[in-house]
Amino acid sequence: SQTIHQWPATLVQPVGSPLSLECTVEGTSNPNLYWYRQAAGRGLQLLFYSVGIGQISSEVPQNLSASRPQDRQFILSSKKLLLSDSGFYLCAWTGPEVNYEQYFGPGTRLTVT
Amino acid sequence: EDQVTQSPEALRLQEGESSSLNCSYTVSGLRGLFWYRQDPGKGPEFLFTLYSAGEEKEKERLKATLTKKESFLHITAPKPEDSATYLCAVWGASGGSYIPTFGRGTSLIVHP
Numbered sequence: 001s002q003t004i005h006q007w008p009a010t011l012v013q014p015v016g017s018p019l020s021l022e023c024t025v026e027g028t029s030n031p032n033l034y035w036y037r038q039a040a041g042r043g044l045q046l047l048f049y050s051v052g053i054g055q056i057s058s059e060v061p062q063n064l065s066a067s068r069p070q071d072r073q074f075i076l077s078s079k080k081l082l083l084s085d086s087g088f089y090l091c092a093w094t095g096p097e098v099n100y101e102q103y104f105g106p107g108t109r110l111t112v113t
Numbered sequence: 114e115d116q117v118t119q120s121p122e123a124l125r126l127q128e129g130e131s132s133s134l135n136c137s138y139t140v141s142g143l144r145g146l147f148w149y150r151q152d153p154g155k156g157p158e159f160l161f162t163l164y165s166a167g168e169e170k171e172k173e174r175l176k177a178t179l180t181k182k183e184s185f186l187h188i189t190a191p192k193p194e195d196s197a198t199y200l201c202a203v204w205g206a207s208g209g210s211y212i213p214t215f216g217r218g219t220s221l222i223v224h225p
Contacts, residue, residue, distance in 0.1 A: 006156075042217065043200075043215050043216065043217040043218065044157075044200070044215045046212060049212065059212070088154075090156050090157070092156075100144050100145040100147075100162070100204040100213070101145075101147065101159060101162055102147065102159070102202070102213060103159055104149075104156035104157045104158075104159075105156050106155060106156050107154070107155065107156045109154065
C-alpha cells in the first residue's frame with residue numbers, strides 16, 4: 001500500500017530564516033506530487049506541483065520554491081521566511097494511473113515568529 | 114475557471130440528527146468529484162470519488178451523491194466522532210490535467 005510522509009510535524013522559525021520541508025511517498029512510482037498551504041479558516045492553496053523529476057510548476061508567486069530531486073521526494077524551501085508564510089503545509093500525491101484520486105500527508109505546522 | 118462552493122460553512126447537529134452538506138461546482142469537463150474528511154491538525158483523509166451524475170457512494174453513516182451541478186454528503190444518525198471539516202474538490206479538464214479545485218469546507222460539530 002502507498003504511504004506519504006512529511007517532516008517535521010511542527011516547526012517554529014524566526015523571520016528571515018531558511019526553510020526546508022520534506023515529503024516522500026512509498027509504494028508507488030512516478031506519482032504527481034503537490035504542495036498546498038492551508039491558513040486557519042481558509043481553504044487549500046496550491047503552491048507547487050510536479051509531474052516528474054526536476055519538473056516543477058508554480059501556482060502562486062512567492063518567496064517559496066520547490067524541488068523534486070528523486071521520483072518520490074518533494075521538497076519545499078525558502079531562503080528567507082516571512083510572517084505570512086505561517087500555516088499548515090500539506091504534501092499530496094496522485095498515482096500515474098488516471099483516477100485523479102489525491103492523497104495527503106499528515107502536514108507540517110509552520111509558525112514564523 | 115473551475116469553482117467549488119460548499120455550504121453551510123459550519124453545521125452543528127445533535128447526535129442522531131441526520132443532515133446533508135452541499136458542494137456546488139462549475140467545471141469544464143468533470144473528471145471527478147472528491148470528498149475528504151479533515152480532523153484538526155491533520156491532513157485530509159480521502160472518502161469518496163464520484164465520476165458521473167447519478168453516481169452514489171456509501172461508507173458507514175456517509176453517503177455521497179452527484180448531479181451535474183452539485184454533490185451532497187448525507188450524514189445519517191451522526192455520532193460525535195463524525196465531527197470534522199469535510200472538503201469537496203473537483204478535477205476538470207481545463208487548466209491542464211493535474212490540478213484539482215477545492216472548496217473551503219464545511220465544519221461539522223456533532224454534540225452528544
